[in-house]
Amino acid sequence: MSQYVYKLNEIPGFTEIILNFPSNIFFKKIINVIDTKTKNNQDYKIISYDSAYLNHEHFLTYGIFRSVVLNSENDVVSFFPPKKMKFVDFHKRNPEFNKSDISVHEFVEGIGINLFWDPTIGLTGAWEIASLDDVGCHVLYSVEDNKSLRDIFMNIIQLKNVDIDLLEKRYCYHFIIQHSVFGLIKPLDDPDLFLINVFEIVNTGNHSVNVFTIDINNPSMNEISNFTHVKFPKVYKFTSYQQLNDDFTSIPYTTMGLHFTDKNGRQSKLINPNYEYVKYIKDSNMFNIDIFRLEYIYLSLRKEEGKVVDYLTQNYLNRKHFLFFKKHLYLFTQTLYLNYIYCYVKKELKLSIYSDIYQLHLKLIHQIYTNELKPLKENIKKKTVIDYVNTLSPEMLMYLLNYQYFDSFHTIISEMPISTTI
Numbered sequence: 001m002s003q004y005v006y007k008l009n010e011i012p013g014f015t016e017i018i019l020n021f022p023s024n025i026f027f028k029k030i031i032n033v034i035d036t037k038t039k040n041n042q043d044y045k046i047i048s049y050d051s052a053y054l055n056h057e058h059f060l061t062y063g064i065f066r067s068v069v070l071n072s073e074n075d076v077v078s079f080f081p082p083k084k085m086k087f088v089d090f091h092k093r094n095p096e097f098n099k100s101d102i103s104v105h106e107f108v109e110g111i112g113i114n115l116f117w118d119p120t121i122g123l124t125g126a127w128e129i130a131s132l133d134d135v136g137c138h139v140l141y142s143v144e145d146n147k148s149l150r151d152i153f154m155n156i157i158q159l160k161n162v163d164i165d166l167l168e169k170r171y172c173y174h175f176i177i178q179h180s181v182f183g184l185i186k187p188l189d190d191p192d193l194f195l196i197n198v199f200e201i202v203n204t205g206n207h208s209v210n211v212f213t214i215d216i217n218n219p220s221m222n223e224i225s226n227f228t229h230v231k232f233p234k235v236y237k238f239t240s241y242q243q244l245n246d247d248f249t250s251i252p253y254t255t256m257g258l259h260f261t262d263k264n265g266r267q268s269k270l271i272n273p274n275y276e277y278v279k280y281i282k283d284s285n286m287f288n289i290d291i292f293r294l295e296y297i298y299l300s301l302r303k304e305e306g307k308v309v310d311y312l313t314q315n316y317l318n319r320k321h322f323l324f325f326k327k328h329l330y331l332f333t334q335t336l337y338l339n340y341i342y343c344y345v346k347k348e349l350k351l352s353i354y355s356d357i358y359q360l361h362l363k364l365i366h367q368i369y370t371n372e373l374k375p376l377k378e379n380i381k382k383k384t385v386i387d388y389v390n391t392l393s394p395e396m397l398m399y400l401l402n403y404q405y406f407d408s409f410h411t412i413i414s415e416m417p418i419s420t421t422i
Contacts, residue, residue, distance in 0.1 A: 004263065011061050014047075014065075017033060018207045019074075030054060032049070033046070036135055038136035038138070042135075045070040046133065048068070066082050076211070077201065078128075080112065081196070081197055082265075083267075085266060085267065106233040106234040112131065113153050113174075117170075137150040174198070176194040178191060185279050195231070199213060296394055332389075333382075337380075339362060
């Protein structure tokens, strides 16, 4: 992926901030400029868009101001990755999937922190950090542990043996930190630190500001001894949108999603449906919703035509849960069908790579082909798999839909209630 540059001065209204001139009404409506002071009495401005007024037409201009920090001399010192456009808009701007023009990385779950050098601190300058809406990050984050976000970040930096004094001062480093206090979906034994982006911010004498991206996948970046224990987002080598569509639902729930960047610096993301499912279950349990019982009820009622509608007529508040279960069942069916195609038709994947329970159902589907379809010179189609899934019992579907998440749920499906009434 080639280097690209964000030219901040080409965005209407930015130069006025640098020069301390009054901003126009439209700029003030979309952009927030917050004056802030750190614990060490260092003055900063945080420039960020107001999501309530930012529409898709402004993503490539004002959307760049996700969080831009100016120091006391009005130089830009920190730059967060810009607003990500909807994937449908990203696809329209990149109708052909050219892997030399589009990079796909793991979208990492966690809290974003920027590490940057500010020459105005003290006599010789110093390193500082910023979150999306705070410089210094001294505000208490974890009451139980009595730690600020700064404490958490610095502890992880020390744990990963990163000596920040050895880093290039001309770069702004964007990290994602993962810690148990954040309540993440991904199970964690120890805190993790991911380097997501590196930016070179160039402030010129004529008040123009250019932000250059640095390729973190360059071998020279990965081989820096200072980053030996720092993780980098996984790189995906998709060659087409079709391959992306085929493989997407097979990504494990511990991966939040995929992040896309094109050659012009435009970005988008897709959230992993398996991640969404686990998050939905976790969030529902936080509100004391017996989500597994509701899922079992849905899977039982759908066996008889009209029963789901009758149930929701009396239990309308469960409608959103049932829609979510329907979506998850569809994704499972789609994945089962694609796995059959890759295993038995294209023969690109071996049956042995699947779990025992998955192997069983792939074999049973193949028996349908061998015993029923092959004599008629017909093939397994998606409807064949849909019909097969519809024959499975609610108990079996509960297991198939949830077994891969057991480590996260700490739940045994066999303890599910049999009753389908509330």
